Amino acid sequence: MDSLWIDLNKNKQDFKKLEENLETDVCIIGAGIFGLTCAYYLSKLGFKVIVLEKYKIGEKTTGHTTAKITSQHGLFYDYLTSSYGKKFAYDYLQANEQAIKNIEEIIAKEKINCDFEKQNNYVYTTKKEDLKSIKKEIKAVQNLGFNCEFVTKTGLPFEIEGAICFKNQAQFHPLKYLYGLCNSIISNGGQIYTDTTVIDSKQEFNSCLTFTQDNYIKSKYTIIASHYPFVNFPGFYFLKMYQSTSYVIAVDTKKTLFNGMYINSSQPIFSYRKVKFGKKELLLIGGGDHKTGQPTSYKDSYGILEEQAKKYYPDSEVLFKWNTRDCIPLDKIPYIGYYSSTMNNIFVGTGFKKWGMTSSNVAANIIVDKICGKANPFSYVFDSTRLKPIKNRDELKNVIIQSTNSLLINKLKRPNMNFDEIENDSGSIIEVNNEKVGIYKDNNGKIYAVKPICTHLGCLLSWNDVDKTWDCPCHGSRFNYRGENIYDPAYRNLEVYNLD
Ligand SMILES: Cc1cc2nc3c(=O)[nH]c(=O)nc-3n(C[C@H](O)[C@H](O)[C@H](O)COP(=O)(O)OP(=O)(O)OC[C@H]3O[C@@H](n4cnc5c(N)ncnc54)[C@H](O)[C@@H]3O)c2cc1C
Structure with missing residues (x-):
């Protein structure tokens, strides 16, 4: 969709x-x-x-995207100050604050009608044990001379333990x-x-x-x-980077929606903002993050977002759902x-x-x-x-292990599925004459076969059953079940086996 x-x-x-x-x-x-x-x-x-x-x-x-325009990039300024020093953290914050002003200026100068509106941004927690990191972040931000606020009440439809509020941030239609x-x-x-x-x-x-x-x-x-x-x-x-996928749903509800843009401070991540949709407003809920190419299920991606929507807005109806990914530098x-x-x-x-x-x-x-x-x-x-x-040594270790597995080790492993076990509307890697073949069977049992090796740098691809795509666990390239490239960094299609 x-x-x-x-x-x-x-x-x-x-x-x-x-x-x-x-x-x-x-x-x-x-x-x-x-x-x-x-x-x-x-x-x-x-x-x-x-x-x-x-x-x-x-x-x-x-x-x-969810198109929140903010300099509050999760809990970040305590990390920046402790890793790179106060001036570095200050300049990161100033650069991003200046960017908000620049975007507003472009919109005004060029008269771009893009639903730009000023909103406060919040990083919140519902867990008592996370309050310590929220308080540390507030101290770090205030230490940079920036005026942020600790709040315990927000517009969210549930109680929180605490949140950091950055005022004068914005949202728009990208x-x-x-x-x-x-x-x-x-x-x-x-x-x-x-x-x-x-x-x-x-x-x-x-x-x-x-x-x-x-x-x-x-x-x-x-x-x-x-x-x-x-x-x-x-x-x-x-x-130096990997890709991370997140999911978004846009829901319609008869209840009045809240102001502000929100994201929680620890996993599992949930993000909220409202958006104009014709004469009404919809609520965007984001989350379900995982490293691109790592297997997920409907329940762990869109499912957890739909669960949130139903919990707080029982009348809600999902009108749109989508996912995409972004590049995450190791530092x-x-x-x-x-x-x-x-x-x-x-x-x-x-x-x-x-x-x-x-x-x-x-x-x-x-x-x-x-x-x-x-x-x-x-x-x-x-x-x-x-x-x-x-x-960030943990991330570095993860990337090295993942790349070694997908470039070498998994290519030598025998797949644990055979052709007959693959159900309709599902896919898997099987072995044919000692060669790995990526198979997808559509709803009618029609078979699509590809060489499951990424055309970017040769990593073994994995099957994504939510989107019915072949995804690269090393660098995040993606291909549809026909083998056509749909996401960078690869730009060439997969080799396709003609079964006619
Ligand atoms: C679910 C989700 C929610 C997000 N929400 C927010 C948010 O609320 N606020 C925020 O600040 N950020 C958010 N982001 C991040 C933000 O959306 C991205 O960082 C940003 O859109 C990246 O923009 P870009 O121009 O670099 O990439 P893109 O928008 O991907 O543009 C790159 C373009 O290059 C083209 N291209 C690629 N390869 C080639 C080639 N070989 N030849 C020609 N063209 C090529 C692509 O087709 C593409 O159109 C979110 C990210 C995700 C995943």
């Missing part, structure tokens, strides 16, 4: 596929919130920009915002191409070449805004800046760890300043070429 944002805006903006070789100042790969924000700022400054998008405008991660950016980019002379997959991008001396299947763009600068960077070497982003800080220390004309912004509404604006400003040769006070915080030791 499409997200509510996509459903409400179907067929809104139509661009053509790239069918010629072109030259420009800046080539931007990806038309999500990050790529389009870069294109907006650069085109406004008089740069010639070309945006290349594999699918449609904003229909990947940005089109499936696709209406992106369409507004597109209009400005086009009127500033920029060009946007959709249905155009980039397969490589390289820097040669002082210019860049970006290749699609049939054409190329020559540019002075390139920005890789493809969410998960698809150029593996140099950069090595696949060693929890986005990667923004040069693609690698050997590429100073190619830029990247990634690893927004489910807080990409503000992070994408921070990233766009840092990169635009780099292109203009201007110093940016926040760029050191997000330096994409950093070589600091990873502070």
